[in-house]
Amino acid sequence: MDHFNRVRNILTEILDLDEQEISQDSYLVRDLDVESIDLLEVALALSTEFAIEVRDDEIFLRHLRTLIADAKAEGVDPVARIVETLPHIPEKRAKEMVADLGDGPVLKVRDLVDYVGHCCR
Amino acid sequence: MKLSFSGKTVLVTGGNCGIALALAPLLIGEGLFPILCHRHGTGAAKIDEHLSPWAGQYATAFFDLACPEQMGALFADHPGIDYLVDMAQGDYETLVASADPGRLARYMAENIGARAELVRLAARAMVxxxxGRMIFVSSAAAGMPGKGQGLYSASKLGxxxxxxxxxxxxxxxxxxxxxxxxGYVASGRGDRFIEQQGQGLVKKMPGGCFISAAEVARALVFFLSDTARHFNGVAITMDGGFSAGK
Incomplete structure (x- = not known):
């Protein structure tokens, strides 16, 4: 089973959702109404499922806004700073995040999939 | 009333103190499995000496608030921890204004910062x-410190x-x-303090006596039980009424 399906299985179980409700482009907070305690359970389940050490701050992009704000204040390209600090985020996705930030939390299911993929390399 | 317990394994930090040694047989009697933590071989030997009648019904493990980086190994070795009774506490009594700056920083880092790491790891295992059920053994001094207990009290509150x-x-x-x-427990550091204060202190106790380690241990067993699970997010004072009046 590929990483996305394994991540989706975890999300369906913890969030009590159907598979059809979760896609790679689902926003965790905006679309799936995920709360902090759910994210904790997701992190624990991912670490068990993939036998990886999940760092909650990184996988859930907890400091993304600060990261971008600091980069701008320092005159650094925010996209470059995201890719440098969070190596599981592809450049294309980082650009989307910067553009999308005004509409709310940007974390998507595909970001979790990218994180486990990066850790499992 | 017979107490019931949804879990089995109890991690006890400060596992060689008098309260922990009184607690362990009670836990075993309830069908639970205590893991008593110590910082050195002397502590482990003391635990084994006191609990020799219950050999095989408990375990010992290394735990030191001064070594938070080693806590992960404890939880990796014991992944099924259901209960935490946290009694570990550094000993540093001084007037706040007299405290050594380096020791002050270490004391807070160990007794608040490292303890947060303990709670983080326990919480992740329990979730x-x-x-899961966690009990922090604080102190009546958290709310009513004596002179010289400023750092102790502050770390307990934190x-x-x-x-x-x-x-x-x-x-x-x-x-x-x-x-x-x-409150005043006639065991360990409490015992030393009580001895220093003399008979004057016992007269201030509304019931005319200090609390024994066994009495605290029995209260802990109750608070660990399923019956007490709604005691959540609170700190309960057990001082015989000492702090109720003046």
């Missing part, structure tokens, strides 16, 4: 199996805050937490 939030944040996943604030 993983959707059950730690109580960590446990309170853990109980608040994790209750929906079956994990609850509370603090117990014993």
């Amino acid at each position: 993983g199996h959707r059950f 730690a109580e805050g960590i446990y309170r939030s853990a109980g608040l944040e994790l209750a929906s996943r079956g994990v609850t937490a509370m603090g117990l604030r014993p």
Whole structure:
């Protein structure tokens, strides 16, 4: 089973959702109404499922806004700073995040999939 | 009333203190499995000496608030921890204005910062199996410190805050937490203090006696039980009424 399906299985179980409700482009907070305690359970389940050490701050992009704000204040390209600090985020996705930030939390299911993929390399 | 327990394994920090040694046989009697923590070989030997009649019904493990980086190994070795009774506490009594700056910083880092790491690891283990109960053994001095207990009191209050939030944040996943604030306990450091104060102190106790380690241990067993699970996010004072009046 590929990483996305394994991540989706975890999300369906913890969030009590159907598979059809979760896609790679689902926003965790905006679309799936995920709360902090759910994210904790997701992190624990991912670490068990993939036998990886999940760092909650990184996988859930907890400091993304600060990261971008600091980069701008320092005159650094925010996209470059995201890719440098969070190596599981592809450049294309980082650009989307910067553009999308005004509409709310940007974390998507595909970001979790990218994180486990990066850790499992 | 017969107490019931949804879990089995109890991690006890400060496992060679008098209260822990009184607690362990009670836990074993309830069908639970205590893991008593120590910082050195002397502590482990003391535990084994006191609990020799119950050999094989408990375990010992290394735990030191001064070594938070080693706590992960403890939880990796014992992944099924259901209960935490946290009694570890550094000993540093001084007037705040007299404190050594380096020792002050280490004391707070160990007794608040490292304890937060303990709670973090315990919480993650407990949320993983959707059950857990944590009790922080605080002190009546948290709310009413004597002179020289400023850092002790502040670290107890800080730690109580960590446990309170853990109980608040994790209750929906079956994990609850509370603090117990014993008053003058005739055991360990408390015993030394009581001896120094003489008979004058016992006269201030409303019931005319100090609290024994066995009495605190029995209270802990109750607070660990399923019956007490709604004591969550609070710190209960157990001082015989000492702090109720003046």
